[in-house]
Amino acid sequence: MLQQYDSLVLGSGVAGLTLALKLARLGTVAVITKKNRAESNTNYAQGGIACVTSAEDSVALHVQDTLVAGAGLCREEVVRSYVAEAPARIRELIGIGVRFSARSNGGAAPGGELDLGREGGHSKRRILHAKDMTGREVERALLRAVERHPDVTIFEDATAIDLITSAKVGRPGPNRCLGVYVLDNRTNRVDTFVAKVTALATGGCGKCYLYTTNPDIATGDGVAMAFRAGVSVANMEFIQFHPTCLYHPFAKSFLVSEALRGEGAVLVDAAGREFATKYDPRGSLAPRDVVARAIDAEMKRSGAPCVYLDITRNGEPFLRERFPNIFGYCESLGINIARQPIPVVPAAHYQCGGVLVNPSGATALAGLYAVGEVACTGLHGANRLASNSLLEALVLAHRSAVAIGDSLGAIRAEVNVPEWEEGEASDPDELVIVTHNWKEIRQIMWDYVGIVRTDKRLERAGRRLEILLREIHEYYWNFKVTSDLLELRNLALVSWLIVQSAMRRKESRGLHYTLNYPGLLPAARDTLVDRGEG
Ligand code: FAD
Ligand code: SIN
16 A cells, blocks of 8 residues: 655654654654554663753763763764753753653652753763653653644554665666555555655664663664665664663563662672772763673673662662652562662663764665664764763754755655565465574674674674574565564664674774774774675
């Protein structure tokens, strides 16, 4: 079936919804999202949004903290302008009804002085939050605003498969993005969506790793689609591992927010000894790359399966009030965080690189934008500063909407696009291939492409991934597509991109740490991988 809109937004997290809301002022918008509309990394964000709002803070300090965390690879002009623009975007969020926690009562109350949290790498308290469920609150308010807009249609259970480009469908002239093929997961039908402009807002790729804080949607689909369409991807080696994911047999991907360390929680070993200051004078509140490596080293040294986060010096009433989600979840597993240290391990958390875009979200392919975690703007460099991701998504979505607004009127809609062809594909015969390869990729990435890397481990991972890619490619062309197969195909490609990027960086910088090149090269350079090499 052919569907036609002025703009397509793939993804319904903070980036996609913010963009859709703004694009709706310019014409019709389809938001295509592969699970239910709220299911996104955004919905699980805990700590908050970094933004200068206090008289004791300054844009210059926030810029400085971002640059330090980014280990020399941030694009400084992007950092300066994004950080300066953050307060305007926060005012918009408050305007659509986001209730940040207020200082006076610690609860959600508009009008009160905002409570400011602290996280690793920040020299000041500057994190706006809604208790420890900031993402849920932002997602709630954005969804409500989008749902009220008559010009936005949300398609749930709809997995974008691949971008349609004029070159791919044999149109003469400069290549541009014409839309996207989308699998309706409920009917297994592939629809053709065409639009003047398409925006990837598909989030990150945490599921490439066996252990991650990310929900199941994070399979790197946007990066894979853009790469297959010929768009360069940048800095994919910089995968951020969050130091404190809950370690418990019944907990799946549950984050224990860095905001706990901002309120005095300290990392300790099984004997209760603080260890982070051995690795960095900033201790448990050093930037994430440093803390995750310290935990990794400590676990390897002691052979322990986890370390502990001790926040018992804060009283139970405070903890229940400030961190109700974390308190309640741990309590449901028999851990009272006011009385006992929380078992934690590092886990894959955030993709700092992504689809290469300019500061307004435009990719090199005309008609294609990328916003949010899927994009690489240069804000994060080699390591993202805590709570700068939601900030980036808001600013980038706003700028993309402005840029699209400037060009939309001049673009002619292309409706004569060939529909999806199934060809000779039959129903999949052995789904075990999909489940097996899924597990194998995530194990390879965890074992060989984790917090500490070596050339040998990367080569091993690369060789195995290439075999898997060939196998998946064959399966993809022989059988009808399913959402699991599409995710597997993307996961394999993005894992390969991470390995390729990591192999090219002959130094240790930010989140990329390799025993073969422990030092820093004098000049910081981006890693770019192009389709021609795939
Ligand atoms: P997402 O919110 O992940 O949304 C992606 C959307 O794309 C989803 O709707 C998904 O279903 C859809 N999608 C994906 N592929 C397809 C496809 N093929 N077809 C159709 N739809 C597709 N950052 C902060 O700044 N502060 C925090 O406190 C914070 N806490 C975090 C806590 C956790 C547990 C996690 C996992 C992340 C946290 N982050 C935090 C990071 C931050 O939440 C994310 O980077 C950010 O929310 C990404 O927003 P997004 O809109 O780009 O992507
Ligand atoms: C957290 O709450 O620790 C996550 C914050 C982030 O990812 O920026």
